Amino acid sequence: MNETETSEVRTPVERTPVEHTPAEHTPVVRKRLFSLLAFVVILALSFITVAVPESYAQQAKTPDAKQYSQLLQNIFQFILQNYVEEPDPTKLYQGAVKGMLDSLGDPYSAFLDEDMMSDLMSDTTGTYGGVGLYISKQTTVPTEDTPRYIEVVSPIEDTPAWKEGIRSGDLITKIDGEDTSPLSVDKASAKIRGEAGTTVTLTFKRGNYEFEVTFTRSKIEIPAIKNAIITTASGNIGYIRIVEWNPNTPVRMKAVLQDMHAQGIDRWIIDVRSNPGGLLSSVVDVSDLFLSSGVIVSTKGRTISENYEYKAKPDLAIPATDRIIVMTNQGSASASEIFAGAMKDTKRALLLGQKTYGKGSVQQIFPLDKAGFKLTMARYYTPSGVNIDKVGIEPDIKVPEPELSDKELAEVQRLYDAGDIARFLLKNPTPSVEQRKQFAAELAQKYTVPALILEKLVRDESERSQPARIYDLEYDVQLQKALDLIESQDFLNQLESAKTLADLKKSTN
Known part of the structure; x- marks a missing residue:
């Protein structure tokens, strides 16, 4: 999640029900030294839809559930009537909801207080106040020696965190001196965010190296995409970096594709490195610009309403013969992984870079008056039927990014x-x-x-005070490799021989 968290309101997209199946001025050197991208807002990387909990209530009424529900109601009334001081029923109610969600052990299912709910529902506008970090909670099993801290998924460029060189994989161990291991992503996000001009001090851990940065919060505005034409010896190549999967991304992407195509571009590099995700509807619509048939992604949950296949429509934004490379890294998550998986499984593009994050679940938001909660309702599957949760997607062409020891x-x-x-x-x-x-x-x-x-x-x-470069041919070794590959005579052979995620899964079993 980020200082923000992405939310999903389902919009009309072609979807077919499938069979029900159970089921975050002295810079400390932290620059991702060879990356063109290093983005950060603080998002807990999730696809989210808004729903009403009552619509699911009947499906959960087993005899045990009824018994526990009545017991919970009895305890609630007993505390209200007998506690030594008169309790606030709202706090009791919210505490009970929080406890149930915490017991799931799922970092993406959580209670949202009024402030969190307001922040979450406004995040899709692409503007908020903070330091510019996408964050999540470590998925490792906590021990006394290795607690679960808040993990940076990626920084957002041109933000305070990006300018200080915060990187994907950095751990936030303290926020203004407070240990983050007990904090949920949403609590951490709320503490990091704030009014522009105020400060917050974060303590980071990168490997065995620890450092502290005091940020001055600013207004964070996130563009949907950035694009440029890269001129090489063999001609022009369209470079498009998807910064965020928000409602504007499909419209902006289509306009850029059509404009560049009109200029004769027929080779494309789509960069989703350090993009931690966003709206499910956004990635479905963008993928549909490149695909003319078949499944883009499917979702499967315990309820029939969560089982869908999102299918591509016949129209294409660019010719099917155009060459495409999708660039990924460990900061590519959620919606970015859906896009990468769809392009790979359909052999529409080669993936190049590093293994993705591995976030393959879908959340919904349930309002509770002004508060609410988010709950994991389904997992998503690539066109070849693979769920990449906690696994990630390996690129076809692995190009490691140089790291500092x-x-x-x-x-x-x-x-x-x-x-x-x-x-x-x-x-x-x-x-x-x-x-x-x-x-x-x-x-x-x-x-x-x-x-x-x-x-x-x-x-x-x-260049610290200047706008970030759209691309970096000087030091971005992954982009350099992508340009070499898309121009090579061997591109089509590699695309044809690339394995789907299902094939790769079979070969490793």
């Missing part, structure tokens, strides 16, 4: 603490490429950090 991170922190880059930029506010390279070579003599990384650090610091 703990020792190198400590060295970079020492570099920032010494102020070498800040002094260099005071003398050279807009350094040339040659000046950056020369200064990085000098720094490499003092710090045990690769010169290429030092070059990027200097460049990023010099």
